[in-house]
Amino acid sequence: MTKKIAVINDLSGFGRCSLTAAISVISVMGVQPCPLPTAILSGQTGYPHYYFDSYTDKMPLIRSEWEKMGVRFDGICTGFLADERQVKQIQMFLDSFLNEDTFLLVDPVLGGDGKPHGLFTEGLLKKMQELCKRADIITPNLTELCLLTGADYEELGSIKNISLLMEVISELARSLLHERLREVLVTGIRYTDGDGVPMMGNLTVTAGGHTLLPFPLIGGSYSGTGDLFAACIAAGMARGDSVEDTVRLAGKFISLAMADSIKEQVPRNDGVNYEKYLSMLAPSGTLYNGSDTHRSPASSP
Template identity: 80%
Template sequence: MTKKIAVINDLSGFGRCSLTAAISVISAMGVQPCPLPTAILSAQTGYDNYYCDSYTDKMPLIRAEWEKMGVAFDGIYTGFLADERQVNQIYMFLESFLKEHTFLLVDPVLGDDGKPHSLFTPRLLEKMKELCFRADIITPNLTELCLLTGADYEELSQIGTPFLLMEVVAELGRSLFQERLHQVLVTGIRYTDEDGVDQMGNLFLSEKDQKLIPFPYIGGSYSGTGDLFASCIAAGIARGDTPETAAELAGEFISLAIADSIKEQVPRNDGVNYEKYLSMLAPS
């Protein structure tokens, strides 16, 4: 039977991110995505102008209908939240659908490149941190890890020794471990290796393991790559892959998409040309 993931995220008309990215990636990996929109946006928040229609008041209506249907999910994956009230809506969703066999992946969408996104508030950060503790695994980028732990992004980004940088990131990630949360996958860690090659690393942390999954840094910073990555992890877990294996596949997939986008000079806010590489995600 096809595995199912409830995907709680926004739908943006432009930007190749959020539900647009999640639905295509999760489907390509042989898993059924069941979207629950948190907001409808004309374009993702990195654009100079956008319209955002929050679905806070509509989320419980969708949840109630799904309850009537008696549906069940193998996983629940949360992404962009329009405001802190939506965390409470997610808690009610978890009460209905987070069962013993169901995993919860939280992608704490709070910011990037050292800056919070335009809808960020201190209250949203507080509520997002609480939600992370309820998760089985979270996928923050380095900016989001700093926001969740109170670390200084600029100080962290100036650490020149890769080994020391990874140890500091690992310590920050493990400081979040409590309740259900005992797996953290930190994405987008830029560093220079001992051979002088620029790398983009993803660091997987659990109570017993620590694994750096590096890829050559190609350049460019694009909308939606975090969504693509988290979607690969969620679908991978649902179909039986380990988080490490899913992260390796996600890294290869996104690296190809970024390289293609740089070649085609795609604007940052438009997201990456990932569509032509979806076939590599198909289950073997």
Template identity: 65%
Template sequence: MTKKIAVINDLSGFGRCSLTAAISVIAAMGVQPCPLPTAVLSAQTGYPSYYCDDYTEKMEYFRSEWKKMGQTFDGIYTGFVASEQQIDQIFHFVETFDTPDTFLLVDPVMGDDGHTYAMFTPELLRKMKKLAMTADIITPNLTELTLLTDASYHELVAISDAESMMKEIVKLAQSLCEAGPSKVIVTGIRFSDNDGTRKMGNLYVTKEVQTLVAFPYIGGSYSGTGDLFASCLSAGIARGYDVPATIKLAGTFLEAALTDSVREHIPANDGVNYEQYLAMLTAGLKKEI
């Protein structure tokens, strides 16, 4: 039987992010994505102008209709939310569809590079913390990790020694594992290794395990890379694959897409050229996992 993931995220016409990224990646990995849009946008919010149709009130119709259909899901994956009210809707959805066999992956989208996004409020942070603590897996970047743990982003990234910085990241991530999610994957960690090579890494942390999967830092900060990563991860987990190996596969896929995008001088708001590399995900699952 085909695995199914309910994907709760926005749909943006431009930006190669959110549901556009999730649907294509999850499907390429042999899992059925079932999208529940939180909003429909003409383009993602990084563009200087965009139209946004808020779907907060419509989210309940999806939940109630899917319940009438008797649907079940192997996973629930949440991404961008436009308001704290949408987090309330997600809690209702999870209460309806969560089972012992359903995982909840929360990408706690709130900010990046030490800055919060426009929709951020203290109340949204409070509710996002609560949602993250109910999840099985969360995928924060460094900014979101420090928000969830009430730590200082600027003090964390000011640690010049990579090994010391990683130890502090592990400490923060494990504090979250103690409170809620069994798995924390901290994404987009930029650092230099012992020979000065710049790298980008994703750090997998549980109470017992810490695994860093790193690749050469290609440069640029593109729309949708976090969505692509979390989508790969959710599909891999739905299929029962090893988490560190799935993280490595997602990183290899993103490295190819980023390299292509930098070479082609793609604007950051447009997202990465990932479409032609989707076949890597199918081949990678068969070969590496």
């Protein structure tokens, strides 16, 4: 039977992010995405102007219908939240659908590049911290890790010793571990390795230690890469892949998409050209018509 993930996120018409990104990634990985919109936007919030319609009052109506259907989910994945009231709605959703056989991945979308996003409030931060405690795994970027822990983003950026930097980040991440929350995956850590090569690292942190999974830094910052990454991790967990294997696969997938976007000079707010590389995420043995040049198995190193 096909695995199912409830995907709680916004739907943005432009920006290649949120539900648009998650639905395509989760589907191609052989898992059924069941979207629950938190908001409808004409384009993601990085654009100079956009139409925004909160779905806070509609979320419980959808939850109620799903309860009537008696559905169950193998996983639940949360992303962008419009306001702190939506966290309460998600908590109620979890009360209905989260159990021991269901994992919860929280992507605590709060900001990036050292700054909170435009809809950030201290109330939203507090509620997001509470939500993270119910998760099995969270996927903050470095900015979001600092917001969740109260750390200084600029101070972290001043640490040049890579081993020390990763130790500090892992200790911050480890401070968030709480009962059910057993793993923090810190994404998009930029640094320069010992040979002077710019790198982008993803750090998996558990109570027992941490593992850095690096990729060459392609350059640029694009809308939606965090959503693509979180969707890969959620779908990988649903189909039984290890987190580390899925991080490696997601890193290759996003690196190719970013390189293509830089080559094509795609504007940052428009997101990355990921569509042509989706087939590399498919389960081994999946049949495709036409070329599958970019295919690679889920356990690629």
